[in-house]
Each structure stands twice: as C-alpha cells, then as structure tokens.
Amino acid sequence: MSFHSSKGFYPCLRKVYWIWLRRTIGSSAFAGMTVLLGSCNFAPDYLQPDVKMEAPAYKELDGWKVAEPADNVDRGKWWEMYNDPQLNELEEKVTAANQNLKLALAQYDEAHAAASAVWAAYFPSVTGNVGYGRQLTSSTAVTSNAGVLFNAFSTGVALNYELDVWGRVRNLVAAGEAREKASAGDLANVDLSLHAEMASAYFTLKGYDAAQVVLDEAVAAYQKALDLTQRRHKGGAADAADVDQAIVQLDTAKTQSADTHLKRAQLEHAIAVLSGQVPTGFSLAAMPSSIAVTPPAINPGLPSSLLERRPDIAAAERRVVAANADIGVARAAYFPTFSLTGGAGFLSSESSRFLTSPSSFWSLGSSAAVSLFDAGRISALSDEARAAYDASVASYKQTVLSAYQGVEDNIVALRQLETESESQNSATRAAKRNLQHAKERYVGGIVTYLEVVIAQNSALQAELNSYDIQTRRMVASVQLVKAMGGGFNMHAKVETPAGK
Numbered sequence: 001m002s003f004h005s006s007k008g009f010y011p012c013l014r015k016v017y018w019i020w021l022r023r024t025i026g027s028s029a030f031a032g033m034t035v036l037l038g039s040c041n042f043a044p045d046y047l048q049p050d051v052k053m054e055a056p057a058y059k060e061l062d063g064w065k066v067a068e069p070a071d072n073v074d075r076g077k078w079w080e081m082y083n084d085p086q087l088n089e090l091e092e093k094v095t096a097a098n099q100n101l102k103l104a105l106a107q108y109d110e111a112h113a114a115a116s117a118v119w120a121a122y123f124p125s126v127t128g129n130v131g132y133g134r135q136l137t138s139s140t141a142v143t144s145n146a147g148v149l150f151n152a153f154s155t156g157v158a159l160n161y162e163l164d165v166w167g168r169v170r171n172l173v174a175a176g177e178a179r180e181k182a183s184a185g186d187l188a189n190v191d192l193s194l195h196a197e198m199a200s201a202y203f204t205l206k207g208y209d210a211a212q213v214v215l216d217e218a219v220a221a222y223q224k225a226l227d228l229t230q231r232r233h234k235g236g237a238a239d240a241a242d243v244d245q246a247i248v249q250l251d252t253a254k255t256q257s258a259d260t261h262l263k264r265a266q267l268e269h270a271i272a273v274l275s276g277q278v279p280t281g282f283s284l285a286a287m288p289s290s291i292a293v294t295p296p297a298i299n300p301g302l303p304s305s306l307l308e309r310r311p312d313i314a315a316a317e318r319r320v321v322a323a324n325a326d327i328g329v330a331r332a333a334y335f336p337t338f339s340l341t342g343g344a345g346f347l348s349s350e351s352s353r354f355l356t357s358p359s360s361f362w363s364l365g366s367s368a369a370v371s372l373f374d375a376g377r378i379s380a381l382s383d384e385a386r387a388a389y390d391a392s393v394a395s396y397k398q399t400v401l402s403a404y405q406g407v408e409d410n411i412v413a414l415r416q417l418e419t420e421s422e423s424q425n426s427a428t429r430a431a432k433r434n435l436q437h438a439k440e441r442y443v444g445g446i447v448t449y450l451e452v453v454i455a456q457n458s459a460l461q462a463e464l465n466s467y468d469i470q471t472r473r474m475v476a477s478v479q480l481v482k483a484m485g486g487g488f489n490m491h492a493k494v495e496t497p498a499g500k
C-alpha cells in the first residue's frame with residue numbers, strides 16, 4: 001500500500017486527528033486556523049523550465065527509412081526486436097542480477113523511505129512514558145515536605161504538533177515526493193543504460209568474432225604464401241626480399257589476430273559483470289557469422305515526444321520541482337514557528353492510587369518561536385536554495401539538449417553507416433578480385449611478390465572494414481533506442497515502481 005495514496009491508513013488517521021482537534025479547540029478557532037494554515041506558501045509558483053523546440057522533426061531525418069518495430073515485440077524489452085535469443089538471455093540476466101541496477105533500486109527505496117518520513121510531519125508526534133522513582137527531599141529546604149521520603153509513580157503521553165502556517169511542512173513533503181520520483185527516473189535510466197550497454201557489448205563481441213575468422217584465414221593463407229615464397233627462393237625463382245615481405249605480412253596478421261583475441265576476452269569479461277556473473281567462470285561461444293544481421297528500422301518519432309520518453313529528463317525535471325519547494329522551506333524560516341503542545345497522564349506517590357482519577361493530570365498549550373539573530377544564517381540558506389534551483393534548471397536544460405544530440409547523432413550514424421556499408425562491401429569484392437589477379441600474375445612471373453602483398457593487405461583490410469562498419473551499425477541502432485528513452489511506448493511521467 002502506498003503511503004501517498006488517497007485510499008489508505010494515513011489519510012484516515014489524518015481525518016480522525018482533525019476531528020479531534022476541532023472538538024478540542026472549538027469550531028470557530030478551528031475554522032480560523034484552517035484558513036490560516038492554507039493561506040501561506042512561500043515556494044514560487046512552479047513553472048516547467050522552457051526548452052525551445054522549434055523543429056517539427058529531427059534535423060537528420062532526411063533520407064531516413066522510418067518503420068515501427070514488429071507488433072509482437074514487448075516495447076519494454078526493446079532488445080527483442082533484434083530477434084537474437086542469446087542476447088535476450090543476457091539481457092534478462094542484467095535485469096535479475098546486475099549489481100548497479102540493484103544499487104539504483106536500493107537508492108530508490110531510500111528516497112521512498114525519506115519521502116515517507118518527511119510526510120509524517122503532517123501529523124503530531126506523540127510520545128509515551130512510564131516512570132518510577134524514590135526520593136528524599138532535603139531536610140533543610142524551606143518547604144512543607146522537607147525531609148520527606150516518598151515514591152513517585154508516573155505515566156502519560158506528550159503531544160507536539162507544528163502548525164504549518166507558512167507552508168514549511170507542505171514544501172518539505174513536496175520536495176521529498178519530487179526527489180522520490182526523480183530517484184524512480186534514475187532507476188529507469190540506469191536500467192535503460194545497462195541494457196543498452198549489454199546490447200552494444202554483445203554486438204561488438206560478434207564483430208570481433210567475425211574479424212577473428214578473417215584474420216585466422218589470413219594467417220593461414222600468409223603462412224602458405226611464405227612457404228611457397230621460401231621454396232621459390234631456394235629454387236632461384238624469387239629473391240630474399242620476397243621472403244622478408246612474406247614474413248612481415250604473416251607476423252603483422254598474427255599481431256592483429258592476437259590483439260583481437262585480447263579485445264574479445266576483455267569484452268567477454270565486461271559482459272559477465274553486466275550479467276552479474278564472475279568473469280572466471282563465464283564464456284560465450286564464438287559467433288562469427290551472425291554479425292551480418294541488418295539493424296531493425298526504428299521510428300524516432302517527433303522531437304517533442306523525446307521529453308515524454310527519456311527517464312533522465314523526467315528525473316531532472318523532478319529535481320527542479322524539489323528545488324523549487326526547497327525555496328519555500330528556506331523562506332519560511334524567516335517567520336515564527338507555531339506549535340501546539342499537550343500532555344496527559346497519572347502521577348502519584350502511592351501505587352494503590354496511581355491509576356485513579358485523583359492522580360490524573362493534563363495540559364494543553366501553544367507556543368511560537370522566531371529567530372531574532374542568526375548572523376545571516378537564514379539569509380544564506382535562502383540564497384543557497386535559490387542557487388540550487390538555478391543549478392537544477394541548468395541541469396534539466398542540459399539533459400534535454402544532450403538527449404536531442406544523442407538522437408540526431410545516431411540517426412545520422414545509421415544513415416551514413418548504411419551508405420558506407422554498401423560502398424565498403426563493393427570495395428571488398430573488388431579487392432578480392434584484385435588479389436586473385438595479382439596471384440595469377442605473380443605465378444606467371446609478370447609482377448613481383450610486392451604486388452601480391454599489397455593486394456593481400458588491401459583485401460584483408462577491406463573485409464575487416466566491412467565487419468567494423470556492420471558492428472558500428474548495430475551499436476548505433478542500440479544507442480538510438482537508448483537516446484529515445486528505450487521502449488517505443490514510454491510515457492512522460494516517471495511512475496513509482498509497482499508495489500511501492
């Protein structure tokens with residue numbers, strides 16, 4: 001049950017309390033106090049910070065192929081649009097076991113508890129006590145009971161309640177609730193970022209696997225070429241320079257292969273940690289051929305909808321709300337604090353008469369306190385609250401601008417990388433044909449081995465570039481989904497997680 005629900009235990013308790021207060025102080029005084037309590041609030045009227053959005057569409061959409069993901073895809077699990085079972089399994093492990101996600105959830109729970117604690121200030125604090133003492137009064141004291149030894153039995157309750165005349169409590173509660181919602185946005189943003197990080201790492205690893213196959217094939221081919229060149233050199237058909245060129249080419253390919261092994265291993269470790277597992281016992285089988293998948297078409301929507309889907313934007317805006325309420329709290333400190341106090345109980349020196357009517361007592365009163373001199377402390381706190389508000393506004397606007405940049409960057413990346421992929425694939429096919437021609441000319445004695453080496457290196461690099469571009473396309477599609485706020489049906493409001 002939510003502590004902030006209009007249907008629950010605390011609203012009922014509050015109603016009972018106001019009925020009791022009305023009967024205690026009288027209807028007229030209660031009516032006047034109600035007007036007074038609702039009349040003052042020193043927090044500025046909240047206005048959402050303005051971020052100009054003059055463009056009706058994203059700048060980089062020209063030439064963009066727009067499409068919605070498949071209807072059967074769960075919009076919350078956006079990674080399922082890639083139709084990769086292994087990726088889906090890894091993403092589920094992120095949800096279940098990632099420690100950074102658990103940290104963000106704990107921080108949300110902390111913010112929720114803090115908001116609930118502040119909300120309790122709407123109600124009086126009631127304390128109870130039970131005591132016993134045995135006392136001997138001074139025999140030289142000028143009192144009627146000098147030198148008397150007696151017992152003291154006591155029990156009772158004490159009440160203290162701050163009248164929220166200036167809106168201090170209301171603004172504390174408003175700030176707490178806004179920070180709770182901001183923490184919920186932070187949780188959603190961490191969840192989005194971690195799943196995007198997993199998908200990016202996964203596609204990058206597949207790219208390394210594809211490159212590794214090419215490099216391993218190159219090393220094997222270069223080894224055969226070196227063996228052939230050495231035999232030709234022994235037979236007098238090739239000079240020593242051809243042998244050295246073949247050795248350089250082979251060792252360079254081996255170096256590239258070893259470096260790709262290193263990058264792949266480190267990325268596998270990162271994937272293990274993202275999925276909440278120890279890298280020592282984690283491994284992923286090589287996936288050399290699956291990187292050729294084309295990124296799914298994505299509809300980025302309208303620029304204005306970005307503000308409705310990004311959880312970090314929602315969190316930043318809630319922090320502006322909290323900072324605005326903090327100004328009201330700081331300003332209220334200039335004015336008196338009004339409190340109602342009361343108490344009731346039993347006090348007796350005889351245990352047999354302890355809980356009887358003659359031993360009962362009660363009190364009811366009020367007090368007001370105001371700071372007369374604080375060396376500028378309240379003024380400084382008010383200035384601090386205003387500065388914190390300005391900082392939160394700037395942070396909100398920067399978050400929005402960065403969000404637009406992220407979408408624009410990845411839209412243009414996907415469009416241009418598609419063009420690059422087409423031209424690079426064409427270049428790779430041409431480089432392979434050129435390599436075949438160079439080998440034929442070399443065997444026929446028309447050209448030197450240097451031309452074969454150049455052709456081989458060109459073909460190898462062209463194929464590696466093709467896989468690199470394909471990997472970047474997949475990662476860019478993931479980053480575009482992240483920049484748009486994740487699922488395609490996300491809403492503007494960051495709601496409190498279920499069950500809270």
